[in-house]
Amino acid sequence: MHFDWNQIRAFLATVEEGSLSAAARALGQSQPTLSRQISALEADLGIALFERVGRGLEITPSGLDLVEHVRAMGDAATRISLAASGRNHAIAGKVRITASDALAAHVLPPALAHIRAKAPGIELEIVATNALSDLRRREADIALRHQRPTEPDLIARLIHTSRASLYAAPSYLARIGTPVTAQDLADADFIGFDGSDRLLDGLTAIGIPATQASFPLKSESGTVAWEMVRKGLGIGVMMDEVAAACPDVMRVLPDLPGFEIPVWLTTHRELHTSRRIRLVYDALAATFAPSSHINL
Amino acid sequence: MHFDWNQIRAFLATVEEGSLSAAARALGQSQPTLSRQISALEADLGIALFERVGRGLEITPSGLDLVEHVRAMGDAATRISLAASGRNHAIAGKVRITASDALAAHVLPPALAHIRAKAPGIELEIVATNALSDLRRREADIALRHQRPTEPDLIARLIHTSRASLYAAPSYLARIGTPVTAQDLADADFIGFDGSDRLLDGLTAIGIPATQASFPLKSESGTVAWEMVRKGLGIGVMMDEVAAACPDVMRVLPDLPGFEIPVWLTTHRELHTSRRIRLVYDALAATFAPSSHINL
DNA sequence: TTTCATGTATGCGTTTTTGTATGAATTGGC
DNA sequence: GCCAATTCATACAAAAACGCATACATGAAA
Numbered sequence: 001m002h003f004d005w006n007q008i009r010a011f012l013a014t015v016e017e018g019s020l021s022a023a024a025r026a027l028g029q030s031q032p033t034l035s036r037q038i039s040a041l042e043a044d045l046g047i048a049l050f051e052r053v054g055r056g057l058e059i060t061p062s063g064l065d066l067v068e069h070v071r072a073m074g075d076a077a078t079r080i081s082l083a084a085s086g087r088n089h090a091i092a093g094k095v096r097i098t099a100s101d102a103l104a105a106h107v108l109p110p111a112l113a114h115i116r117a118k119a120p121g122i123e124l125e126i127v128a129t130n131a132l133s134d135l136r137r138r139e140a141d142i143a144l145r146h147q148r149p150t151e152p153d154l155i156a157r158l159i160h161t162s163r164a165s166l167y168a169a170p171s172y173l174a175r176i177g178t179p180v181t182a183q184d185l186a187d188a189d190f191i192g193f194d195g196s197d198r199l200l201d202g203l204t205a206i207g208i209p210a211t212q213a214s215f216p217l218k219s220e221s222g223t224v225a226w227e228m229v230r231k232g233l234g235i236g237v238m239m240d241e242v243a244a245a246c247p248d249v250m251r252v253l254p255d256l257p258g259f260e261i262p263v264w265l266t267t268h269r270e271l272h273t274s275r276r277i278r279l280v281y282d283a284l285a286a287t288f289a290p291s292s293h294i295n296l
Numbered sequence: 297m298h299f300d301w302n303q304i305r306a307f308l309a310t311v312e313e314g315s316l317s318a319a320a321r322a323l324g325q326s327q328p329t330l331s332r333q334i335s336a337l338e339a340d341l342g343i344a345l346f347e348r349v350g351r352g353l354e355i356t357p358s359g360l361d362l363v364e365h366v367r368a369m370g371d372a373a374t375r376i377s378l379a380a381s382g383r384n385h386a387i388a389g390k391v392r393i394t395a396s397d398a399l400a401a402h403v404l405p406p407a408l409a410h411i412r413a414k415a416p417g418i419e420l421e422i423v424a425t426n427a428l429s430d431l432r433r434r435e436a437d438i439a440l441r442h443q444r445p446t447e448p449d450l451i452a453r454l455i456h457t458s459r460a461s462l463y464a465a466p467s468y469l470a471r472i473g474t475p476v477t478a479q480d481l482a483d484a485d486f487i488g489f490d491g492s493d494r495l496l497d498g499l500t501a502i503g504i505p506a507t508q509a510s511f512p513l514k515s516e517s518g519t520v521a522w523e524m525v526r527k528g529l530g531i532g533v534m535m536d537e538v539a540a541a542c543p544d545v546m547r548v549l550p551d552l553p554g555f556e557i558p559v560w561l562t563t564h565r566e567l568h569t570s571r572r573i574r575l576v577y578d579a580l581a582a583t584f585a586p587s588s589h590i591n592l
Numbered sequence: 593t594t595t596c597a598t599g600t601a602t603g604c605g606t607t608t609t610t611g612t613a614t615g616a617a618t619t620g621g622c
Numbered sequence: 623g624c625c626a627a628t629t630c631a632t633a634c635a636a637a638a639a640c641g642c643a644t645a646c647a648t649g650a651a652a
Contacts, residue, residue, distance in 0.1 A: 002324075003380075005301035005373065021629060028298075030611050035630065046384035055618045055629050062383040066376055073372035077301065079365040084299075087358040088342035317599055326641050331600060333639095351599050351648045 003044040009077070010037035011049060012070045015063075019056050078138050085141070085277070086270035092121030095280045098140035102222035103263070104128035106242040108144070111287035119279055130193065130220055135268050141277050142284070143266040153269050160263040160288040162239040166252035169232035179253060182207040189234035191225045192218035199237060206256050263288065303337035305373075306330050307345060308366045311359075315352050374434050381437070381573070382566035388417030391576045394436035398518035399559070400424035402538040404440070407583035415575055426489070426516055431564050437573050438580065439562040449565050456559040456584040458535040462548040465528035475549060478503040485530035487521045488514035495533060502552050559584065 013023035014034060024031040042049050049066070050057035059067070099108055104126050112124055132147075133139040135154055143149075149156050179185050185208050192215035193199055203210040217234055219225045229236035230248050239261060243249055265284055271277045309319035310330065320327040338345050345359035355363075395404055400422050408420055429435040432449055439445075445452050475481050481504050488511035489495050499506040513530055515521045525532035526544050535557060539545055561580055567573045 003373075003377070005305050008373070008376065009301050019629065031630075032612085032632080033610055035632095036609085039631095045380040046386050046389065047380055052630070053618095057630085062380075065379050065383055069372050069375040069379060073369050073376065076365050076369035076372055077299075077304070080304065080362055080369065081299070083361050083365060084341040084343055084358075087361055090342050093342065315599065327600075328602080328642085329640055331602095335601095348600070349648095353600085 003041060004037075005073075007037045007041035007044070008070055008073060010034050011041055011063075011066070012074045014038060014050070014057070015059060015067055015070070078136075081138055082136075082268055082270040086268075086273040089275045091119060091276055091279070093276050094123045094125060095142065095277055096125045096127060096140045097142045097144070097280070097284075098127040098129060098133040099144035100130050100146065100222055101128040102226065102239065102242065103144050105223050106239075106245075111284055114287060115280055115283045118283060119276075122276060122280065124280070130222060135266060138268075141267060141271055142281055144284070145264045145266055146261055148262070148264050149266050154266050155269055155272055156264045156266040157285060158262055159265045159285050162241065162261040162263060163258050164237050164239045164261045165243070165254075165258040166235050166256070167229055167238050167243050167246075167249040168235045168252050169230055169248060170250055172232040172234065173250070173252065175232075182253065182256065183209060185210070185235070185252075188214065189216050190214045191228045191234045191236040193220075193222065193225060193237075202237070202259055206259075299337060299340040300333075301369075303333045303340070304366055304369060306333040307337055307359075307362070308370045310334060310346070310353070311355060311363055311366070374432075377434055378432075378564055378566040382564075382569045385571040387415060387572055387575070389572050390419045390421060391438065391573055392421045392423060392436045393438045393440070393576070393580075394423040394425060394429040395440035396426050396442065396518055397424040398522065398535065398538065399440050401519050402535075402541075407580055410583060411576055411579045414579060415572075418572060418576065420576070426518060431562065434564075437563060437567055438577055440580070441560045441562055442557055444558070444560050445562050450562050451565050451568055452560045452562040453581060454558055455561045455581050458537060458557040458559060459554050460533050460535045460557045461539070461550075461554040462531050462552070463525055463534050463539050463542075463545040464531040464548050465526055465544060466546055468528040468530060469546070469548065471528075478549065478552065479505060481506070481531070481548075484510065485512050486510045487524050487530045487532040489516075489518065489521060489533075498533070498555050502554075 010023065010027070010033075013027050014020055017023040017026050020034045020038065021031045024034045027034070038049060047062040048060050049063035051060055097108070105128070108126065112126075115122065115124065127133060127140050132145065133143060135141075135143055135149075136151060145156075148158070173179070176188055177184075179188070190199070190203070190210060200210055200212065200215070203214075217225075217228055219228070225236055226238055226242075228234060229238070230246060235252055237259065238249075240258070243251070265281065265288075267277060267281055272281065306319065306323070306325075309323050310316055313319040313322050316330040316334065317327045320330045323330070334345060343358040344356050345362070346353035347356055393404070401424070404422065408422075411418065411420065423429060423436050428441065428443075429439060431437075431439055431445075432447060441452075444454070469475070472484055473480075475484070486495070486499070486506060496506055496508065496511070499510075513521075513524055515524070521532055522534055522538075524530060525534070526542060531548055533555065534545075536554070539547070561577065561584075563573060563577055568577065
């Protein structure tokens with residue numbers, strides 16, 4: 001077992017990122033360094049890990065044999081990182097929060113200001129993505145999600161239930177002839193959120209005869225989708241608190257029940273013992289609590 | 297996950313060896329290096345791993361939390377080493393063989409000479425110990441054992457079945473009055489091998505009324521035990537091939553059936569694909585084969 | 593108590609590693 | 623078919639890590 005463990009990490013990054021250059025970027029090192037590390041590892045192990053084929057590398061069967069165990073090593077390293085952060089009781093340091101971009105853009109900022117005032121030593125990094133970041137891989141420390149996480153290693157708390165409704169620009173509603181019943185929306189354009197059918201299911205649940213074809217416009221980004229709505233490109237779903245601040249949209253079919261959007265605050269079990277992360281976690285929970293002086 | 301993986305290895309070695317100095321010896325590094333690596337790791341993780349208490353270190357509860365995952369990382373590293381060696385098809389390099397010291401001293405040498413002649417590029421290292429080295433932890437590449445291994449990752453081959461009998465120096469037999477029946481050995485002194493009761497069970501199986509008290513002398517080392525026998529300190533068990541080369545001992549109760557001692561050649565499944573290790577493995581098997589020109 | 597063995601931390605010179613700059617080679621697009 | 627954009631490898635200077643020597647502390651033994 002006399003090889004350099006950092007070179008294993010270099011190998012893992014190269015496999016996962018697909019090239020030495022990408023691995024170097026991911027690890028915050030230079031490409032020549034990665035090149036040398038891989039070469040040295042190959043020399044140490046006495047086997048060829050990659051075949052240099054023009055632009056880029058191609059992993060060899062020998063290298064492929066190792067990947068499984070290399071991944072196991074990386075996973076163990078991630079668990080070390082988690083456990084260590086959980087034991088790290090410093091009040092200062094980085095905390096990475098992930099949230100849907102709608103939450104990140106419209107709901108999070110006042111909460112963050114609150115945390116900054118309370119603990120100036122804490123650096124906050126917001127990862128605004130609708131992809132579910134994997135807390136177990138340490139892609140973030142705290143996540144705000146709209147679904148209850150199923151992973152047993154995570155702890156989650158329902159901190160808020162937003163109400164959301166259909167909104168559109170008056171110009172768009174005028175163009176399609178202001179709808180008064182759910183049936184009137186059969187041919188309307190809806191702005192899609194992501195690849196999933198969750199929105200479609202929600203629409204049909206409240207009686208709107210939508211189909212896959214009802215979503216001619218989609219965007220992974222919630223803010224982009226919302227801008228499309230404001231610009232009159234179609235009908236979209238938005239949390240009522242956020243829409244209330246936008247005078248250029250109006251609610252579609254106000255008599256419809258609307259949707260309930262739960263907000264789950266989530267972190268890793270190990271991280272919950274960290275004072276720094278616990279502080280941010282509790283502050284976020286307090287911000288969303290009904291009694292909070294910060295109103296949404 | 298932005299800590300130095302080599303520092304994790306340093307931490308693991310320190311935990312397993314018990315001190316920085318011992319860890320440095322185990323890793324082939326200097327003690328100041330280990331000291332700095334641990335300090336740097338503590339700084340990176342933001343937690344204290346050890347408490348410096350005068351002479352030596354004492355692991356903290358935080359450090360203890362990490363050990364489990366650090367071990368997992370080390371185990372993965374070992375598996376990488378195994379898989380890589382299995383894929384390493386170089387004919388030159390090290391091969392570590394472990395065997396009971398009796399085998400190592402009396403049986404192995406001619407086989408090793410054979411291998412050396414066949415493949416001069418191969419370095420052979422013999423680990424002579426009666427403790428069962430763990431092939432899965434890469435304590436050796438090939439093992440000669442007297443038991444069939446139970447681990448599923450290992451492949452084993454019964455290459456020989458030695459016959460062993462009771463031997464003693466004539467002087468000792470004269471002192472206890474040359475025994476003619478198994479019952480005559482009730483009060484005899486036997487030289488024990490190890491902590492187990494295997495020898496005792498073997499003696500009672502062939503009708504010798506031995507008890508725990510029959511083993512006033514024991515040695516972990518088979519060669520030491522055999523020397524005790526030759527010097528007239530008691531009765532011992534030895535493979536007939538070896539005893540035949542010792543004119544200063546004689547067989548006790550030649551009519552007794554004796555023991556069968558199987559010799560299992562064992563290696564790790566992953567290593568069996570390595571040309572270098574396969575060569576040694578096959579050569580050892582050939583040496584023990586009945587048709588071999590190297591007679592035991 | 594003194595002495596010795598063991599173990600950790602620090603200063604300094606040297607070796608090793610890393611990053612920047614550059615070149616060679618290849619793929620994809622126009 | 624050519625140009626632009628990537629990607630990997632090498633040269634050289636800067637930075638980091640390492641080992642040696644040493645100082646200091648502790649526990650066991652004489």
